[in-house]
Amino acid sequence: MSAKLIGMLLVLACTVVEGLAQICLKQSSRRPSARLRWIVVGIALFGVEAVLYTAALQRLEVSVAYSLGAMSFVFVALGATWLLGETLPITRRLGIACIVAGCAVLATGG
Amino acid sequence: MTQEIPASPPLGRRVVAVLAIAIALDTLSQLLWKLAATRLPPSLSPETLLHAVAHDPLPLLVIGVFLLQLVNWLLVLERVDLSYAQPFTALSYVSVCLLSAWLFGERLDLHKGLGVLLVLAGVALVSASPTRRETQ
Numbered sequence: 001m002s003a004k005l006i007g008m009l010l011v012l013a014c015t016v017v018e019g020l021a022q023i024c025l026k027q028s029s030r031r032p033s034a035r036l037r038w039i040v041v042g043i044a045l046f047g048v049e050a051v052l053y054t055a056a057l058q059r060l061e062v063s064v065a066y067s068l069g070a071m072s073f074v075f076v077a078l079g080a081t082w083l084l085g086e087t088l089p090i091t092r093r094l095g096i097a098c099i100v101a102g103c104a105v106l107a108t109g110g
Numbered sequence: 111m112t113q114e115i116p117a118s119p120p121l122g123r124r125v126v127a128v129l130a131i132a133i134a135l136d137t138l139s140q141l142l143w144k145l146a147a148t149r150l151p152p153s154l155s156p157e158t159l160l161h162a163v164a165h166d167p168l169p170l171l172v173i174g175v176f177l178l179q180l181v182n183w184l185l186v187l188e189r190v191d192l193s194y195a196q197p198f199t200a201l202s203y204v205s206v207c208l209l210s211a212w213l214f215g216e217r218l219d220l221h222k223g224l225g226v227l228l229v230l231a232g233v234a235l236v237s238a239s240p241t242r243r244e245t246q
Binding site: 029 | 140141143144148152176180184187191192194196197203216224225226227228230231232233234235236238239
């Protein structure tokens with residue numbers, strides 16, 4: 001596997017971890033009694049993400065890494081719906097699709 | 111005094127402010143992180159990492175920016191849905207793209223311009239979507 005491909009897989013792993021971390025942080029504002037606990041779990045997940053992302057950045061241009069990271073918008077939206085019960089209005093879905101498409105265009109530009 | 115709740119614009123000024131700060135901090139942390147990563151040795155072991163951090167304060171600065179980002183982001187999440195707020199951070203893609211071209215000499219062409227436009231259109235759509243506002 002080329003360094004670039006490994007870097008891209010590392011970024012994708014980051015996006016999944018990012019989605020989980022964001023859900024923990026949102027949960028912290030909804031559950032005041034367990035606020036700190038959710039924040040700590042969220043930060044721990046960010047720590048995992050940081051290690052993976054640093055390794056990715058050593059193999060990719062920052063614009064490419066950041067562009068692929070846009071998949072986190074999909075994972076965050078899905079997680080917010082499934083785990084937090086948020087609703088996704090059609091304009092928001094279209095907007096997220098546009099954002100991911102834009103980032104895919106940015107990623108293939110390098 | 112009654113608290114004024116703006117009816118027409120869906121977002122209060124404070125939400126707009128914390129979202130703007132979130133995007134600025136996001137941009138800053140990305141660029142600093144890239145700079146820090148390029149200055150680290152290629153093979154990462156705990157010893158080389160500690161040695162590098164002892165001689166280069168940049169990774170610590172990155173961590174400081176992350177902490178600020180976290181506190182600010184919690185303020186955002188207290189006020190609006192996660193699936194509403196998070197897509198706004200895509201605006202930092204635009205700023206990172208432009209700034210990394212300038213600072214790191216990464217390529218910027220018509221192709222990337224199209225990507226930037228799509229991201230901007232997407233954020234505009236998300237901002238137009240109704241969100242549940244949470245009051246403390």
